[in-house]
Amino acid sequence: MMSLTLGSLFDGIGVFPLAASRHGIIPVWASEIEKVPISITKRHFPDMLHLGDITKLKGSEIPPVHIITFGSPCQNLSTIGFREGLAGSKSGLFYHAIRIIKEMRCATNGIFPVIAVWENVAGAFSSNHRLDFKFVLESFTDSEIPMPDSGRWAKCGMVRGSVADVCWRLLDAQYWGEPSLVQRRKRVFVVADFGGQRAAEILLKSRQLYPLPDTGTESGLSSARAGGISAAETGREIPVLCPFEERRMRSCAKSGDIPGFLRSFGRSDDPFPTLLAGAVNIFSFWYEGKEKDGVIRYLTPLECERLMGLPDNWTKYDYLGKQTSANARCTALGNAIALPCAEYIMAGIKEVLEG
Known part of the structure; x- marks a missing residue:
């Protein structure tokens, strides 16, 4: 055939x-x-x-x-x-x-x-x-x-x-x-x-x-969110991730819409907003029970690949083996x-x- x-x-x-x-x-x-x-x-x-x-x-x-x-x-x-x-x-x-x-x-x-x-x-x-x-x-x-x-x-x-x-x-x-x-x-x-x-x-x-595809061993978000397993059950710290609706956040801040601004802060079980070519999503990150030590950061290109279901580092190198810039990877x-x-x-x- x-x-x-x-x-x-x-x-x-x-x-x-x-x-x-x-x-x-x-x-x-x-x-x-x-x-x-x-x-x-x-x-x-x-x-x-x-x-x-x-x-x-x-x-x-x-x-x-x-x-x-x-x-x-x-x-x-x-x-x-x-x-x-x-x-x-x-x-x-x-x-x-x-x-x-x-x-x-x-x-x-x-x-x-x-x-x-x-x-x-x-x-x-x-x-x-x-x-x-x-x-x-x-x-x-x-x-x-x-x-x-x-x-x-x-x-x-x-x-x-x-x-x-x-x-x-x-x-x-x-x-x-x-x-x-x-x-x-x-x-x-x-x-x-x-x-x-x-x-x-x-x-x-x-x-x-x-x-x-397998997500490899580099640190970062996995392609799927883990189930609700406590730190005590696993014997290790559990990361908590809260994605933000960044576009809504900026728009509501500009217009003075306080309820809308507060709704833009995601919960740990919320999906990430749609990845856009012209912006990089942000999220808050801490370990269970250690909220005061949390940080706010951007998604990495690797994490964006995983959110798209792609193999790790799909966009990391060009055909000559040269590394692609993080900005170009996120745009693509x-x-x-x-x-x-x-x-x-x-x-x-x-x-x-x-x-």
Whole structure:
């Protein structure tokens, strides 16, 4: 049987290729323009082609693959930004991915790709008066998609058009993986099946995932929070971590909203706020019973990797073995996709395409 293959547009640090490779799917090529993410990905996938700027690619000329993934830029869709939507210069690059998919399908008589996967922020549901998500679905299906009667898009759903079966679902990273992550990261995933009616099976079916990669021996947060075991039971000190809602904290401080400011102080069982490319999360740390000795500090790049479900030091070195700066690592991780969510989808694709 021919091995399944994958191409990754807006590749970042290679999370989709990593998820695919963990299920025997071969990453063939990637498109990315940022130097640091490209160098990190080259280190882990030395045999993968790097095609560069998506605006200069032609789907008819690049190697055809079974699966195309793309997490197109979210700046214009995010509730943090100016909300220009798909008309914005960054998020509008979505249309280049659709163009490449159509060009490849035309050049291969509709054989490749079989599956396309799009990932983006939850704000994609509401940007441009909720019309942007309608355009996304129409781009995949090549059909007119009506707005829901409620005027709002559900957190999961499916549509069928003339060329594709499409399913979408909002996944929050804190509920995925084994053990589960402790980062709140809501992302929309859209799966388009051009070869059948299997999109819902890929995106809605329950399935067992592989354990998260080992987290090594370096000090720092583990990829999952430990259960409620007391220091007396373990014979050692138990760390207590309280993540802060830093954006809310700053906003409430500026507006004088005291109740909101107090709510921004997290509890020890709260998930970490979503990692962002432009900011590093802070948290308070102390050992059980020693609150007065606690400190407030930033997450390290290693801890950010673990919150994304990635192997330790995934971003630490470039392909020449040179260390990547902490700032560049955190920026790349803030733009990345949580591995367990990507892996769940890759497991479903492999299952339906190989039977």
